[in-house]
Amino acid sequence: MITELTQQTTLPKHLLDFQSWSRKHIEDLFETAKLMQEVLSRPVKKVPALTGFTVATVFFENSTRTRLSFELAARRMSADVLSFSAATSSLAKGESYKDTLLTLDAMGIDAYVIRTDAAGVPYQAVRWLGKPIINAGDGWRAHPTQALLDAFSLLERLGSLEGRKIAIVGDILHSRVARSNAELLPMLGAEVWLCGPATLLPSGLPKVTMTTHLHEALRDADAVMALRLQRERMDKGLLPSLPEYVAGYQITQERLGWAKPGAPLLHPGPMNRDVELEGTLADAAQSLIERQVANGQAVRMAVLYHLLVGRKSA
Amino acid sequence: MQGEILLKNVRLVDASGDRGPADVLIGEGKILALDGGNAQRTLDASGLILCPGFFDPHAHLREPGQEVKEDLETGLTAAARGGYTDVVSMPNTTPPVDHPEVVAALIKKARQIGQARLHPAAALTQGQEGKLLTEAKLLKEAGAVMLTDDGKTNEDAGVLALGLTYAASWGLPVSVHAEDAGLRRGGVMNEGPLSFRLGLPGNPSAAEAARIARDLEIVRYVLERQTQDARHDPRLHIQHLSTARGLQLIRQAKAEGLPVTTEVGPHHLTLTHERLESLDPVYKVAPPLRTQADLEALIQGLLDGSIDCIGTDHAPHTQAEKEQDLIRAPFGIPSLEVAFPLLYTELYLKRGFPLATLIERFTDGPRRVLGFRPIHLEEGHEASLTLLDPKSERAVDPAGFASKAKFSPWAGWRLSGWPVMTWVEGREVFVHPSFAVGA
Numbered sequence: 001m002i003t004e005l006t007q008q009t010t011l012p013k014h015l016l017d018f019q020s021w022s023r024k025h026i027e028d029l030f031e032t033a034k035l036m037q038e039v040l041s042r043p044v045k046k047v048p049a050l051t052g053f054t055v056a057t058v059f060f061e062n063s064t065r066t067r068l069s070f071e072l073a074a075r076r077m078s079a080d081v082l083s084f085s086a087a088t089s090s091l092a093k094g095e096s097y098k099d100t101l102l103t104l105d106a107m108g109i110d111a112y113v114i115r116t117d118a119a120g121v122p123y124q125a126v127r128w129l130g131k132p133i134i135n136a137g138d139g140w141r142a143h144p145t146q147a148l149l150d151a152f153s154l155l156e157r158l159g160s161l162e163g164r165k166i167a168i169v170g171d172i173l174h175s176r177v178a179r180s181n182a183e184l185l186p187m188l189g190a191e192v193w194l195c196g197p198a199t200l201l202p203s204g205l206p207k208v209t210m211t212t213h214l215h216e217a218l219r220d221a222d223a224v225m226a227l228r229l230q231r232e233r234m235d236k237g238l239l240p241s242l243p244e245y246v247a248g249y250q251i252t253q254e255r256l257g258w259a260k261p262g263a264p265l266l267h268p269g270p271m272n273r274d275v276e277l278e279g280t281l282a283d284a285a286q287s288l289i290e291r292q293v294a295n296g297q298a299v300r301m302a303v304l305y306h307l308l309v310g311r312k313s314a
Numbered sequence: 315m316q317g318e319i320l321l322k323n324v325r326l327v328d329a330s331g332d333r334g335p336a337d338v339l340i341g342e343g344k345i346l347a348l349d350g351g352n353a354q355r356t357l358d359a360s361g362l363i364l365c366p367g368f369f370d371p372h373a374h375l376r377e378p379g380q381e382v383k384e385d386l387e388t389g390l391t392a393a394a395r396g397g398y399t400d401v402v403s404m405p406n407t408t409p410p411v412d413h414p415e416v417v418a419a420l421i422k423k424a425r426q427i428g429q430a431r432l433h434p435a436a437a438l439t440q441g442q443e444g445k446l447l448t449e450a451k452l453l454k455e456a457g458a459v460m461l462t463d464d465g466k467t468n469e470d471a472g473v474l475a476l477g478l479t480y481a482a483s484w485g486l487p488v489s490v491h492a493e494d495a496g497l498r499r500g501g502v503m504n505e506g507p508l509s510f511r512l513g514l515p516g517n518p519s520a521a522e523a524a525r526i527a528r529d530l531e532i533v534r535y536v537l538e539r540q541t542q543d544a545r546h547d548p549r550l551h552i553q554h555l556s557t558a559r560g561l562q563l564i565r566q567a568k569a570e571g572l573p574v575t576t577e578v579g580p581h582h583l584t585l586t587h588e589r590l591e592s593l594d595p596v597y598k599v600a601p602p603l604r605t606q607a608d609l610e611a612l613i614q615g616l617l618d619g620s621i622d623c624i625g626t627d628h629a630p631h632t633q634a635e636k637e638q639d640l641i642r643a644p645f646g647i648p649s650l651e652v653a654f655p656l657l658y659t660e661l662y663l664k665r666g667f668p669l670a671t672l673i674e675r676f677t678d679g680p681r682r683v684l685g686f687r688p689i690h691l692e693e694g695h696e697a698s699l700t701l702l703d704p705k706s707e708r709a710v711d712p713a714g715f716a717s718k719a720k721f722s723p724w725a726g727w728r729l730s731g732w733p734v735m736t737w738v739e740g741r742e743v744f745v746h747p748s749f750a751v752g753a
Contacts, residue, residue, distance in 0.1 A: 096634045096637055096638060097637065097638060097639065098634070098637045099634070116639060117641070118639035118640055118641035118642065119512060119513045119514050119593060119639070119640055119641070120514075120593030120594070120595070120639050120640040121639045123592070123593040123594075124593065124594070124595075124637070124639070127594075138513075139513055139514070139639075139640075139641065140513030140514070140515075141512060141513035141514070141593075142513065173510070176513060179511070179513055202507075202510030202511075203507060203510060204506060204507025204508060204509070204510035204511050205507075205510060205511055206507075206511070
């Protein structure tokens, strides 16, 4: 099965955001992800595709689900995984990002999965290292694999995203998930609406519609995504209070009714129940939240495969 | 390498214009003649430009306390290489320069180094804490030429009013970093569609304009309160202007007759915020790179004199500091060694900006702001001079900087108009190695 995958078009060397990726690249990647889903459905969920490759997960910022998802994805394809966490690393002792990465590189790494709390580090890493770099979230900038798994999950449910209205609700200004979805979903034909309090809404994202009115965003939406509300925003004066946010922007059963019947509900996690979403909605039939996590693994397997093997054979 | 030198057939350019060729005799620390004479050494300077020495009103030389980034020796050597004979150092060192003894010690050390001359700016408030004023009289006597809390942005308008009032008694200008901290909100680049798309905290142009508007109002207030016997007007100098709106406010204030001056940095005249698309901290500077419209306005302001001078805002950092991410990396670009060739190439050669005006903004403009006498290319004037090579083109190579900071947003840019010799009071403080001065 895996040998069928070697007929790829030339892919970008890195996954930093979607600027150098085409719709065709994304569609090819999703075809691979479907094959990876099949691998994950087997009793023995392991293939030798990346035998001999070493993938480093370099997390300068804490994360649980993204990191585990990437590491499991790499191991399912028999890659060796070097796991690096900043909280317990030399970085905390004052070592620079560059020196940290160069130290790892001396250990013979083939690809890097990098997360940081500040925009730009994966882009800097491209300048420092000659290896494929996967951005696993950099500050407010981008979280491309999250957007890929969101789009993949939506495609699974909706069939096609052409002309579909997708509403993303919450703290858009500080959300890398919103930015990456605002890049990717329009590439796949979707109409993206971003909705949140005016103080948490940027004005410069192309190809999307912005609104502060939840009803406008959700009306006849084909899918709804709630984003995590970061409570520290209140300390910074960007939000008056939690009840104020809940009153204006929480996705409730009633408000979800403004969307098309059965419209899937997504959340990138981690989730604050009863803040972004009415608690019970997360477990409702139209919730895709667990499906997103499952698909995340297949999508990340596809990304690693394409950047390490697919590209090599292209 | 001292003694008399005759520059044969050199082209004179100063604030009065492009004055054509002359045979300039330099000796005894002065310009001895413009029509030749006898000298121990003669240099065929055909095709080269002689102008008054450059004066930088705004450089960070990092001493005392941050010598890992730069020290007086490397900073002043970098200045001499850049054609500067005089440099104003900012007081935001560790500790801040807020005592007369420190000012005197810096000047003494700079004299021993013997490169460009140092003119320290001292803090406006003790410890740059924005509360208690420093000893302006004693600081002035020790050699300070300006008071400023620099990057600490004088949040308390009352303290700035007191500082302007008091500094005026001793003829010292006060310079301000005009950015409202509340509006800036930790921004690392120009706020706008691009910062939103890149996911970087933005610093709106309103942060600069709002603060300039406030500070100009403070100048009006201080002038109104001034006693009849005041010998000096309060003088406000606004550092490193970056926005068209800020320029508009200063232009109006000047038309009104307010004693306000301003400077612009080489980066704000040659780079725009689109450079941050690369997410490279080399472009991180405060105030941030702005839009093309701002850049065009600043060039116009420099041309019409609304902007008095070029200030490099030379801000060296270590490589490791600058290679952090965009949020943590420090603000600043080292520019003493490239400022002139950069603007010679980008403004004069590419845009036809008048050369004599450009040179004025590097020479007399800053001297006027600081209350120094201009240097004219005339007999009897001090020989603090810069010789430029307008012909040879060379790429910017940060590895070769005398500054300890070896990074530059202009790395690889091919520039002309490089300084090849610099004299301070007749002493040759820089001679380009490829440039053999005949005996």
